[in-house]
Amino acid sequence: MDSACVVEALAPIWLEIPETARRILQRISVVLDFAHVKGWVPEEVSLRSVRKGLPRQNDKRGxxxxxxxxxxxxxxxxxxxxxxxxxxxxxxFTIYNAVRSNETRFAVWSEFNLDDGIWSIPGERMKAREAHIVPLSAPVVALLRKRWNERTSDTGLVFSHNGEKPISDVTMTKLLRDDGIAGITVHGFRSSFTDWAAERTRFPKEVADKALAHKLPNKVEAAYRRTDFFEKRRSLMARWAEYLDRTETQSGKGKDAAATASEPTALRVVA
Structure with missing residues (x-):
């Protein structure tokens, strides 16, 4: 392998998902350095010229x-x-739950209670390193039950072909690009959810923030606020699912039910 091969490998994602592309470049460099030290690659491979062979990233971090x-x-x-x-x-699944792609990619069956409609993500898998409980809407439970019936392992990865190897970081992004959707990121659907909750529902901002597993910026407030708004979040995610599943005909009937409803929708667990 040389720098030209690395340029060729990174070119398709260098502008689409710049942060991921940079991480991959860094990891390739580490692997090649290790291979050289072990004697598996006779000559040291320098990747300093790789960035010069790729277009300049106009990356607005965050x-x-x-x-x-x-x-x-x-x-x-x-x-x-x-x-x-x-x-x-x-x-x-990622859009329904407004979660990060890695939280989906590395989800395992042991984290789910489908009877109660709960997904318990351990802290080590969360960006903030704190455990997060996700209330699952009825369509999500149905999707998971279908995948459960087709599983290869009772404890393995949920979104995997063999239960052991996760789908790649670009799999979901590629689906968008193949559908002609340019520029939009998978992570961006969390912003779509935030905008919808703010503009089309009466749920307080802190409930939507908790659904996104955001930490309170104010340390004093965070110390005193112990609730995770679980029941309100269950209702919010049910409304989000109803909104996502509406047809084009329903879209033309004015405000969706989430804008006016105040009572939670009961979770329908699909057998």
Missing amino acids: HMEAMPYAEVPALMQKLAGASPTTGRDALR
């Missing part, structure tokens, strides 16, 4: 391009109507 929330239901309908694949299931 900003992820998001799809306007009004367009997300159409995407979800398209994903649900296409031939089912692990990648499509993972993308739908």
Whole structure:
């Protein structure tokens, strides 16, 4: 392997997912250095010229391009109507739950209680290093029960072909690009959810923030606020799922039910 091979490998994602591409470049460098030290690669491979062979990244760190929330239901309908694949299931699951892609990619069956509609993510898998409990909406439970019936392991990865190897970091992004959706990132659907919750529901901002597993910036407030708004979040995620699953005909009927409803929707666990 030389720098030209690395340029060729990174070119498709260098501008699409710049942060991931930079991490991959760093890891390739570490692997090649280790291989040289072990004598597996006779000559040291320098990757200093790789960035010169790639276009300049205009990366606004912390900003992820998001799809306007009004367009997300159409995407979800398209994903649900296409031939089912692990990648499509993972993308739908990620959008329904407004979680980060890695939280989906490394989810294992032992984290789920489908009877109660709960997903318990351990702290070591969360960005903030704190455990996070996700209330699962009815469509998510249905999706998981379908995957459970097709599983290869009772304890392995949920979104995997063999239960052991996770789908790649770009699998879900590629689905968007193949559908002609340029610029939008998977992470950006968390922003779509945030905008929808703010503009189309009456749920307090702190409930939506907790659904995203955001930490309170004020340390004093964080010390005193112990609630995780679980029941309110269950209702919020049920409303989000209802919004995502609405048809084009329903989209034209004015405000969705989430804008006016105040009572939680009961979770329907699919047998």
